Amino acid sequence: MQAPKETRGQILITTEIEAAIEELQQKLAPFRVAVFFEENFKIEHAKLVTKEAYISESDTKYIIIAAKEFTSVAQNSLLKILEEPPKNIEFIIISPTKSNLLPTVRSRLPVVQKSMQKAVTSLNITLRRLDYAEVFAFLKEHARVDKNSAKALVEALFRKATVEEQLILSQKQLEDFDMAYRLLDLNARPQSVLAMLLMGFSGERG
Numbered sequence: 442m443q444a445p446k447e448t449r450g451q452i453l454i455t456t457e458i459e460a461a462i463e464e465l466q467q468k469l470a471p472f473r474v475a476v477f478f479e480e481n482f483k484i485e486h487a488k489l490v491t492k493e494a495y496i497s498e499s500d501t502k503y504i505i506i507a508a509k510e511f512t513s514v515a516q517n518s519l520l521k522i523l524e525e526p527p528k529n530i531e532f533i534i535i536s537p538t539k540s541n542l543l544p545t546v547r548s549r550l551p552v553v554q555k556s557m558q559k560a561v562t563s564l565n566i567t568l569r570r571l572d573y574a575e576v577f578a579f580l581k582e583h584a585r586v587d588k589n590s591a592k593a594l595v596e597a598l599f600r601k602a603t604v605e606e607q608l609i610l611s612q613k614q615l616e617d618f619d620m621a622y623r624l625l626d627l628n629a630r631p632q633s634v635l636a637m638l639l640m641g642f643s644g645e646r647g
Contacts, residue, residue, distance in 0.1 A: 449531055449551075450526070450531045450532045450533060450550050450551075451533055451534075451550050451551050451552070451553050452533075452534045452535075452536065452539075452542065452546075452547060452550045452551070452552045452553065453533060453534070453535045453536075453553050453555055454536060454537070454538065454539055454552060454553065454554045454555060455535065455537065455554075455555035456537045456589045456590055456592070456593045457555070458478070458507050458508075458509070458535050458537065459478075461507070461535050461555065462476055462478060462505060462507055462535065465503070465505060465533065469503050472500065472501050472502065472503055473498070473500070473501075473502045473503070474502070474503045474504075474505060475493050475502065475503070475504045475505070476505045476507070477489065477490055477493075477504070477505065477506050477507065478505075478507040478508065479507075479508045480508065480509055480510070481508060481509070481510045481511075481512065482506065482508035482510070482511040482512065482515050482516075483512050483514075483515050484512065484514050484515045484518060486508075486515060487514075487515040487516075487518045487519050488518070490504060490506055490519065490522075491518070491519070491522055494522055494526065494527050494530050494532075495527055497527075497528075498527075498528070498529040498530065499529070500529060501529050501530075501531060502529060502530055502531070503531050503532075503533060504530060504531070504532050504533070505533045505534075505535065506519075506532065506533070506534045506535070507534070507535035507536075508535075508536065508541075509536075509537055509541075509587070509588075509589055510541060511536065511541050511542060513543060516542065516543045516545075516546050517543070517545075519546070520545055520546065520549065523546065523549040523550065524549055532550065534546070534550065537589035537592070537593075538589070538592070539552060564594075564597050564598065564601050566579050566601070567606070568598070568601060568602050568606055568608060568642045569606050569608060571639065571642045571643045572643065573643060576636070576639045576640060576643055579635070579639060580632055580635060580636055580639070583631075583632075583635065584632065586631050586632075586635075587631065588625050588628065588631060590631075591625055591631035591634060591635060592622065592625055594635060595618065595621045595622060595625070595634070595635075595638065598618075598635075598638060598639075599618055602614075602642070613641065614641050614642070617637060617638050617641045618638065620637075621634050621635075621637065621638055624637075
């Protein structure tokens with residue numbers, strides 16, 4: 442069997458990595474699917490992917506490479522095989538952000554941005570009338586988020602403020618959003634970053 446046109450090789454950008462893998466496995470059920478899911482995709486994982494890719498296949502086989510972070514060395518080692526994959530091999534790379542991937546990798550496959558609508562619509566909070574109890578409730582609800590999920594929440598909070606509630610943000614609030622992304626990139630504790638953003642809204646009442 443050959444790969445259906447709607448599910449050819451691609452780079453999928455989503456913070457819901459495990460859900461995306463499960464969805465793909467169900468969608469590709471008639472085909473063989475090999476999954477490589479790591480917190481940090483390194484050269485040793487790239488070697489395993491290459492070995493799997495060169496196992497001869499008579500039907501299409503999908504190789505899913507998923508990680509929250511990718512080392513540059515591992516990505517560079519896959520460039521040739523991504524550009525000239527073995528017969529009947531389709532690669533699907535899953536990453537929470539495009540910036541995780543080298544431009545040379547992104548140029549090998551079409552990039553698909555998976556909708557973040559779920560994260561946006563799940564925010565049960567009103568920033569215009571935010572009080573301390575709501576801040577603590579929000580932080581408790583998202584107590585176990587990782588760095589990439591926290592980034593999605595920061596994006597969702599910004600959308601909530603500017604699009605849904607149409608608030609005019611102060612210079613300090615805008616700077617807080619910018620700082621939030623930078624702090625998360627530096628592996629700051631997500632709870633502390635989210636608390637900083639929310640307390641900025643809580644202190645803006647006149």
